[in-house]
Amino acid sequence: MATEVLMPALSPTMEEGTLAKWLVKEGDAVKSGQILAEIETDKATMEFEAVDEGIVGKLLIAEGTAGVKVNTPIALMLEEGESADAAPEKAAAPSASVEKQPEQPEGSEGKAVDEPLVSSPGSAVPAKPPVSPDWPEGTAMKTMTVREALREAMAEEMRGNDRVFLMGEEVGEYQGAYKISQGLLDEFGPKRVVDTPITEHGFAGIAVGAAFGGLNPIVEFMTFNFAMQAMDQILNSAAKTLYMSGGQMGCPIVFRGPNGAAARVGAQHSQDYAAWYAQIPGLKVVMPYSAADAKGLLKQAIRDPNPVIFLENEILYGRSFEVPVLDDFTIPFGKAKIWREGTDVTIVSFGIGMTYALEAAEKLAEDGISAEVIDLRTLRPIDYDTVLESVKKTNRCVTVEEGWPVGSIGNHLSATIMQRAFDYLDAPVLNLTGKDVPMPYAANLEKLALVTTAEVVEAVKSVCYR
Amino acid sequence: MATKKSPEKSNVSKDELLTYYREMLLIRRFEEKAGQLYGMGLIGGFCHLYIGQEAVVVGLEAAAKEGDKRITSYRDHGHMLACGMDPKGVMAELTGREGGYSRGKGGSMHMFSKEKHFYGGHGIVGAQVPLGAGLAFADKYLGNDNVTFAYFGDGAANQGQVYETYNMAELWNLPVVFVIENNQYAMGTSVKRSTKSPSLWERGAAYGIKGEAVDGMDVLAVKAAGEKAVAACRAGEGPYILEMMTYRYRGHSMSDPAKYRTREEVQKMRDEKDAIEHVRDMLLQGGHASDEDLKAVDRDIKAVVNESADFAKESPEPALEELWTDIYA
Numbered sequence: 001m002a003t004e005v006l007m008p009a010l011s012p013t014m015e016e017g018t019l020a021k022w023l024v025k026e027g028d029a030v031k032s033g034q035i036l037a038e039i040e041t042d043k044a045t046m047e048f049e050a051v052d053e054g055i056v057g058k059l060l061i062a063e064g065t066a067g068v069k070v071n072t073p074i075a076l077m078l079e080e081g082e083s084a085d086a087a088p089e090k091a092a093a094p095s096a097s098v099e100k101q102p103e104q105p106e107g108s109e110g111k112a113v114d115e116p117l118v119s120s121p122g123s124a125v126p127a128k129p130p131v132s133p134d135w136p137e138g139t140a141m142k143t144m145t146v147r148e149a150l151r152e153a154m155a156e157e158m159r160g161n162d163r164v165f166l167m168g169e170e171v172g173e174y175q176g177a178y179k180i181s182q183g184l185l186d187e188f189g190p191k192r193v194v195d196t197p198i199t200e201h202g203f204a205g206i207a208v209g210a211a212f213g214g215l216n217p218i219v220e221f222m223t224f225n226f227a228m229q230a231m232d233q234i235l236n237s238a239a240k241t242l243y244m245s246g247g248q249m250g251c252p253i254v255f256r257g258p259n260g261a262a263a264r265v266g267a268q269h270s271q272d273y274a275a276w277y278a279q280i281p282g283l284k285v286v287m288p289y290s291a292a293d294a295k296g297l298l299k300q301a302i303r304d305p306n307p308v309i310f311l312e313n314e315i316l317y318g319r320s321f322e323v324p325v326l327d328d329f330t331i332p333f334g335k336a337k338i339w340r341e342g343t344d345v346t347i348v349s350f351g352i353g354m355t356y357a358l359e360a361a362e363k364l365a366e367d368g369i370s371a372e373v374i375d376l377r378t379l380r381p382i383d384y385d386t387v388l389e390s391v392k393k394t395n396r397c398v399t400v401e402e403g404w405p406v407g408s409i410g411n412h413l414s415a416t417i418m419q420r421a422f423d424y425l426d427a428p429v430l431n432l433t434g435k436d437v438p439m440p441y442a443a444n445l446e447k448l449a450l451v452t453t454a455e456v457v458e459a460v461k462s463v464c465y466r
Numbered sequence: 467m468a469t470k471k472s473p474e475k476s477n478v479s480k481d482e483l484l485t486y487y488r489e490m491l492l493i494r495r496f497e498e499k500a501g502q503l504y505g506m507g508l509i510g511g512f513c514h515l516y517i518g519q520e521a522v523v524v525g526l527e528a529a530a531k532e533g534d535k536r537i538t539s540y541r542d543h544g545h546m547l548a549c550g551m552d553p554k555g556v557m558a559e560l561t562g563r564e565g566g567y568s569r570g571k572g573g574s575m576h577m578f579s580k581e582k583h584f585y586g587g588h589g590i591v592g593a594q595v596p597l598g599a600g601l602a603f604a605d606k607y608l609g610n611d612n613v614t615f616a617y618f619g620d621g622a623a624n625q626g627q628v629y630e631t632y633n634m635a636e637l638w639n640l641p642v643v644f645v646i647e648n649n650q651y652a653m654g655t656s657v658k659r660s661t662k663s664p665s666l667w668e669r670g671a672a673y674g675i676k677g678e679a680v681d682g683m684d685v686l687a688v689k690a691a692g693e694k695a696v697a698a699c700r701a702g703e704g705p706y707i708l709e710m711m712t713y714r715y716r717g718h719s720m721s722d723p724a725k726y727r728t729r730e731e732v733q734k735m736r737d738e739k740d741a742i743e744h745v746r747d748m749l750l751q752g753g754h755a756s757d758e759d760l761k762a763v764d765r766d767i768k769a770v771v772n773e774s775a776d777f778a779k780e781s782p783e784p785a786l787e788e789l790w791t792d793i794y795a
Contacts, residue, residue, distance in 0.1 A: 165607070191607065197637070202596050202630025209600015212585055213535070215607055236590050237597055244576035246569035247792035249585070281793050305795035 002057055002082060004073040010039060010046045012263045013315055017041045018066040019074060028056045036075070037063075042147065042318045043179045054078060134296060134331050135324040142325050147317040149291035150180050150256075153298035154218060156328075158188055161216060164302055167194040167207055168220030168257075177222045178258060178317055204230030204255070208237045211253040211307075218302060221257035224273050224311065238307035239282030254301045256310035259287070260352060260402050261439060261450060263315065270439035270446075272403035274351065277309040278379040279407075284333055285380040287311040289354035291321035293377055296331030303330070313352045334381035338390070342372035345460050346390040348413060349400035350376040353451065356432075357400045360456035369464055379409060387413060388421050395426040396463040400456055405433040427463035432456055478686060480754035486528070486685045487745045488763055490520035493544045494742060495771045496553055497716075500543065500560055503775060504720045509560045513574045516544035518715035521741035522647055523548035525688025526615055526708075529696050533610065537585040537598040538617035540575035541647075541714075545617065549582045553770055557778035565781030569788060592618060592625030595644070599635045599705075602642035613699040617645045621652025623666045632673040632705070641699035643692070644670070644707045647682065649714040654726040667709035677707025683739045713739065 007017065018040040024030055030050045037048045057078035061068055068074065144152075158164045165188075170177045172185040172195040185193040196203040200221065207217040221227040227234065238251045261270040277285045284306055288294040294312070301308040339354070340361050349357040354375050361371040372390050376382060391397050397417055399410030410431030417429055435449045497515040504513050516523075519541075527548045530536075538545045546556050551567065559566025559577050567577040575589040585601060588594040598616025605612040622628060623646055635642055646666050650657055663669060667677035676698065680691040688710065695706035713735045717724045724732075749755040 163607075194638075197630075197633060199630040199633065201627045202634055205593060205596025205627060206600040206603055206631065206634060209537075209585075209597035209602075210604040210607070211600070212597065213601040213604025213608075215604045232590055232593060233596065237588070237593055241576075241578075241586070242795055243792045244568055244572040245578035245586070245792075246567065246571050247795075248568075248580050249578045250795040252795075284794075 001079065003052070003054065003077045005036065005050075005075040005077055007061075007068045007070050007072045007074050008039065008048055009070045010041050010048075011043060012265050013318070014041050014070060016067050016069045019061050019063055019068050020045060022059055022063045024056050026056050026059055030054060030056060030077075042145070050077075052077070055080065055082070057082070133335070134292065134337070135326060135329065140325040141322040143320050144291050144323045145318055145320050146288075146291045146294045146312070147178070147180055149295035149321075149323055150298055150312065150317075151182060151184070153295045153302070154181070155184060155187065157299055157302040158184070158192060161302075162192075163214065164216040164218065165192040165194060166218045166220060167196055167203060169196055169198055169222050171195060171220050176220070178314060180312075180317070181220065200226050200229035201233065204233040205237065207253060208233050208251055208307075211238070211251045212241070212249055216252050216302060218254045218256060221255060223262075223269060223314075224257050224259040225269050225271055227255065227257070227273070234283075234307070234309070235280055239280050242306070243282060250305050251307045252305045254298070254304075254308045254310055256298070256301075257312060258314040258317070259311035260313050261315075261434075261446070264441060264443065264446060265439075266441045267438035272311075272351075272401065272434065273309075274311055274379055274401065275403050275407055275409050275412075277311070278382075278409060278412075280380075282307065283380060284308045284378065285311070286333065286378050287351040288377060289316065289349075289351055289375050291319070292323045292329075293331060293337070293375070295323055296329050297333070297377065299328075300330040300333060304333070311351060316352055316355075331377070333378045334383050335377070336383035336386040337375045337377055338372065338386065339375055340371065340373040342370040342394065344370045344394055344464055345396040345398060346372045346374060346387065346394045347398050347400060347456065347460065348374045348376060348387055348410075350379065350409070351402070353400040353402055356451055356453045356456050359453040360400075360460060363453070363457050364460055367461075367466075369460060369466065371460060376409075382409075382413075384416055384420070388417065391417055391421050392424045395424055396460075397425075397429045398432060398456065398459045398463060399429065400432045400451060402434045402451055405431065405436050408433050427465070430459045430463055432459055478748075480749075480752075482528075483745055483749050483752075483754055484763070486521075486524050487742065487749060487760070488767065489524045489527075489548060490685065490742045490745065491763065491767045492553070492770065493517075493520045493523070493547050495767050496547060496557070496774065497543060499771045499775050500557065501716070501720065503557075503561065503778070508779060509574065510562065511573055512540065513560065513720045514541040514718065515716045515720070516541055516714070518735070518740075519647060519649055519682065519710075519712045520544060521685040521688050521744075522645070522682045522710045522712055523617075525685040526643075526645065526692040528685075528689040529692030530613070530615070533583065533612040534696075535583040535585055535598075535601045535605070535612060535614040536617065537594045537601060537614065538587070539591065539594055539619060539622065540587070540589050541619070542575065542577065542587045546577060546579070546582075546584055546587075549579075549584050551577075551579050551582050551584060553774035554777040557774040558781045561778040561781070562783065563778060563781035564784045564788075565777060569792075570784040571788065571792065592622040592627050594618060595622065595625070595628045596631045598644075599631045599640050599642050602635070602640040602699075602705075603638065606638070606640055611700045612641065613696050614642045615645055616642055617647055619652060620646060620648040620650065620657050620666060621655070621660070623648075623669070624652075624660060629669070629673070632670055632675055635705040636673045636675050639702065639704040641702075642705045643695045643699060644675075644677075644705060646707065646709040647712055648709055649712045651714070651718065651726065653718040654722070654724075656726065665709060667707045670705075670707040675705050675707055676703075677709065679709045679711055682710030682712035683741045683744065685741055685745060
């Protein structure tokens with residue numbers, strides 16, 4: 001019987017890819033383990049092997065086709081003596097709609113909105129925020145992914161300052177575990193794009209020492225989960241030395257990499273450290289959502305004379321946004337961005353939380369609730385004024401983040417709003433966070449552990465007494 | 467540890483010997499004074515004295531040139547004095563005053579001087595080792611021939627980050643001299659109770675790093691070893707390890723009752739191995755100085771130390787606004 005060969009998922013977050021090249025043709029007999037095709041994800045080009053022996057009956061997707069969804073049938077394999085014509089015609093139809101359908105969490109019937117866990121690029125998010133103080137009116141824009149924006153930011157700063165260098169695991173020859181540093185080794189050479197052994201504690205310390213010694217290191221942590229190994233150097237050496245030295249010894253360094261949950265990578269690889277780092281005086285903490293912010297804020301971070309924690313997100317890497325075409329585009333720290341103006345409630349978020357905040361605002365608008373959506377962008381410093389101004393207008397606030405509930409950024413904002421805008425509040429400030437559990441692996445449980453758009457909608461309705 | 471002294475092995479000049487004598491004595495008297503001020507409640511918190519180990523920093527500073535960097539742990543007063551930092555500024559930092567090197571915000575364990583290329587003063591055991599390699603990384607990147615001395619103790623030698631650093635320092639050929647000040651005790655734990663390794667410097671061999679053990683109570687032996695290590699680094703031969711066999715006479719910190727060793731052990735070291743007495747003997751026996759000459763040096767040093775103590779007492783506490791400064795550049 002003919003077997004369908006499906007487009008494989010080659011990384012935890014891959015949703016689609018390009019079928020770059022077929023290495024077999026129709027009629028070929030293949031053995032198990034033989035390479036069938038080259039598949040290009042946004043991160044890498046991967047070889048795709050046959051799992052079983054058989055004969056290639058039909059290639060269903062032509063090579064060079066981009067945007068092939070995971071689980072789409074790409075070929076038919078036949079057993080000996082079978083004819084391709086006998087294969088079911090419907091092959092492409094039923095399983096083509098492979099976008100992961102989220103299962104409803106137990107007990108959420110009737111409440112949960114049919115939202116994908118990870119919304120695909122170009123979903124309800126408005127391409128352009130209504131208010132942008134970050135670049136002049138009329139600036140030309142181009143579409144680019146967060147990944148490209150980060151790479152451009154590093155490349156531009158490295159061109160502009162020869163003391164800026166990148167260091168980390170797989171940043172050079174491998175071209176970046178998440179391809180953020182793709183091409184940088186070619187342009188800047190191994191002196192400035194330094195592959196390290198797997199030794200976070202050690203290389204973080206060396207980078208901090210290099211910053212004391214007059215360089216401007218960018219340290220890539222493959223993910224911020226691994227930065228736990230280096231926490232002592234980040235906190236005790238990078239963050240505190242300026243103070244301990246009475247202002248003599250600054251540490252101009254950027255620690256960057258993906259932070260927070262990716263997809264299905266379990267408890268040790270799925271933690272949002274935003275609130276942790278935001279607690280430390282001496283650090284600056286940045287967590288961009290859009291590509292424009294990723295670029296402008298990373299350039300700013302590299303120029304900052306202080307240690308900056310730059311928290312990226314793997315799921316956002318592949319998302320596209322409009323980025324201004326400017327020779328030198330930076331965004332100052334401590335300025336929140338109002339993505340959507342509204343009058344009934346203020347939703348404050350940052351990083352990937354903005355996905356849920358913006359989607360919720362869209363849905364709430366359909367129900368006649370006008371939400372103002374604020375992206376904090378930097379968590380140290382925090383732009384309290386923008387949040388307070390908004391809350392004074394809307395009298396209600398909901399915060400959204402992926403991190404854990406105890407000691408969250410939302411908790412801190414709640415306290416600040418209580419202290420500085422108590423009389424303006426018509427409802428308690430609600431904090432939406434990840435659940436207070438280590439991240440489970442099972443798909444349904446993971447979904448349950450993360451904050452969702454549905455929860456944001458529900459929380460907003462609750463503070464609006466609707 | 468080698469017990470034999472070898473005053474005749476180098477044709478060392480009188481001036482050189484006098485300089486070492488003076489510098490080591492300054493550290494010792496300074497530390498004794500710090501101990502006194504601690505007892506009087508003028509110095510707070512932790513205070514780790516360097517008494518006994520003076521030959522290590524004085525000998526290595528003699529092998530350094532302008533531009534070379536140094537970084538160490540919390541037992542740092544000796545390193546600061548040896549690299550030429552002002553005793554007044556160091557003592558005033560110990561008393562937490564405005565006139566201190568960190569304007570009172572660092573304390574005994576956290577002092578720095580960009581001018582003298584002294585990069586701290588680090589309170590987390592072993593953390594200064596990768597930082598030191600990072601300083602060397604910067605110099606190599608910038609293309610100069612400076613060398614960094616990264617000091618750490620026998621206790622820190624068991625920290626994982628030391629070996630992470632060895633690996634990268636050799637991999638990248640960094641001009642860093644790892645100086646293990648083996649004073650035999652990590653707080654109260656003797657080396658014998660913390661490792662089965664017969665020697666600490668030999669661990670570098672696993673990473674391809676050259677090194678040697680040195681009589682750290684003999685300033686001339688230290689200087690000679692330092693020159694060799696520095697020359698290797700400047701020649702682009704990468705890192706070097708010097709294990710300085712030394713001894714601290716005082717407790718780990720001021721609050722250490724030192725029950726882990728006998729008084730006799732300490733006294734024996736003082737009597738037989740003292741680095742300052744060693745140079746003093748060389749000066750006297752070599753006819754380079756008279757007893758009277760050395761007494762004059764003692765008086766000078768005493769005056770410098772007393773002046774630093776007076777300054778440290780008189781300098782005002784930092785202004786309250788200082789709480790909020792120097793958090794960000």
